[in-house]
Amino acid sequence: GAVVSQHPSWVICKSGTSVKIECRSLDFQATTMFWYRQFPKQSLMLMATSNEGSKATYEQGVEKDKFLINHASLTLSTLTVTSAHPEDSSFYICSAKSEVYGYTFGSGTRLTVV
């Protein structure tokens, strides 16, 4: 079946630094990739939708300058949390969509900003 590799699985960074999270579809090409954020004991909130070679579409309330999304190829999307602060600490999950496999989720990245 389809697999989406997301890494790192966890990261601790200092306040003010930037962190990059990678989401890679293995063995298939994703027409669209999505980034979600999940707070403890809460649901997944859609942050943005990205298509290869075009700018990401951000959901209302998500700062595009803070959460930079790059979708350079049909198999790779990255989310960079710039100038991270403790309130950015969260669980970030990516999802890749393809016509063949539908939605496939990465295993998530636990970001802790100290």
Place this chain on the structure above:
Amino acid sequence: AQSVTQLDSQVPVFEEAPVELRCNYSSSVSVYLFWYVQYPNQGLQLLLKYLSGSTLVESINGFEAEFNKSQTSFHLRKPSVHISDTAEYFCAVSENQAGTALIFGKGTTLSVSS
């Protein structure tokens, strides 16, 4: 835009008892419906999905869900639960259009005790 309502935030049950996790959705167009399960500190696992055809869908581990268009529901059921079913369950919906994201409900915590 579509939305998902999971009516129960927590469902405690005893082992071998039946369980139903409720999910209602709203959308102005035809939809696809999904149930995902999430174990602590892990990503999402697809439990089952409805795309078209038979309104009753089943998973390999004994769960089933029935799409009811008139009631806009997609409730998840299992006739006899196990301790290992303890997890967070998310209902999700996407519009029947290319490039649309999954929108998640707030989740239901299923706690199975002996």
